[in-house]
Amino acid sequence: MLVATWNVNSVRLRLGNILAWLAERSPDIVCLQEIKCVDEAFPREAFERVGYNVAVHGQKGFNGVALLSKAPFDEVSPGLMGDDSDVQARFIEAIVSVKGGILRVISLYLPNGNPPDTDKYSYKIKWMERLTAFSRERLKLEEPFLLAGDFNVIPAPKDAKSPGNWVNDALFLPKTREKYHALTNLGFTDAIRAVSDDPGLYTFWDYQAGAWPKNEGIRIDHILLSPQAADLLKSAGIDKHVRGWEKPSDHVPVYVDLAIEPR
DNA sequence: ATGGCCAATATGATTGGA
Numbered sequence A: 001m002l003v004a005t006w007n008v009n010s011v012r013l014r015l016g017n018i019l020a021w022l023a024e025r026s027p028d029i030v031c032l033q034e035i036k037c038v039d040e041a042f043p044r045e046a047f048e049r050v051g052y053n054v055a056v057h058g059q060k061g062f063n064g065v066a067l068l069s070k071a072p073f074d075e076v077s078p079g080l081m082g083d084d085s086d087v088q089a090r091f092i093e094a095i096v097s098v099k100g101g102i103l104r105v106i107s108l109y110l111p112n113g114n115p116p117d118t119d120k121y122s123y124k125i126k127w128m129e130r131l132t133a134f135s136r137e138r139l140k141l142e143e144p145f146l147l148a149g150d151f152n153v154i155p156a157p158k159d160a161k162s163p164g165n166w167v168n169d170a171l172f173l174p175k176t177r178e179k180y181h182a183l184t185n186l187g188f189t190d191a192i193r194a195v196s197d198d199p200g201l202y203t204f205w206d207y208q209a210g211a212w213p214k215n216e217g218i219r220i221d222h223i224l225l226s227p228q229a230a231d232l233l234k235s236a237g238i239d240k241h242v243r244g245w246e247k248p249s250d251h252v253p254v255y256v257d258l259a260i261e262p263r
Numbered sequence B: 001a002t003g004g005c006c007a008a009t010a011t012g013a014t015t016g017g018a
Helices: A015-025 A044-048 A119-139 A174-184 A191-195 A240-244
Strands: A002-007 A029-033 A053-057 A065-069 A073-078 A091-098 A101-109 A145-150 A221-225 A233-238 A254-258
Touching (some): A002 A015, A002 A101, A002 A145, A015 A044, A044 A053, A053 A091, A119 A174, A191 A233, A191 A254
Antiparallel strands (some): A002 A254, A053 A065, A145 A221, A233 A254
């Protein structure tokens, strides 16, 4: 069973690319970020026509996350616990029935946090603390459980072509990486790092300054696996070639193959 | 030459992204 995540940078502008990639990869579940539209404007029918159920948590203009699933959703819950005043659409949780049990999946868009000397950075850090508190609760359930999305965190120097360019950036500051490790140390497995220690595994290339042709990439889109999900990991990968398509997103899809059969 | 982008919005300049 394939589960993937992709920050698409506008689901409406990227619809053709997304449908082409779905036909090529045929994932069972897809976590989308930066859909950049309200729920009513999400191109739901285009995905239903090719066999997906749709769950959306959008907002006007920016942010927004969604889930696609070939199997129906048993439960869907938008929003991250811990701050009722947070109106940014960055989190959606769902449960899907699979053969022999369930799979719990989160599509998340962690705040960027730049510039670091502003309230944008404190919002990022607080959001990470809320995500850790949420995860601590969910891990107690001992289920196959995935946190997938755009984490806006470069975990280690080898996750950037030029780490020196990022030392003062909210994506790579020591405090950001400390908070990320506080999350992963609860017991998550980084799916990509479980299958490869190689440098040069990137998921984002800026539109600016020729980042793509120079391969100036960073790895910021992650799939974190609960212990029960990690036990099922068969393979993981990054669909890098999608960055070279016409009108690309600046991010590419990341996927895991789990030893689970659809129900 | 040592910079270069993109998307959404009561839009033709601003905001956010990373």
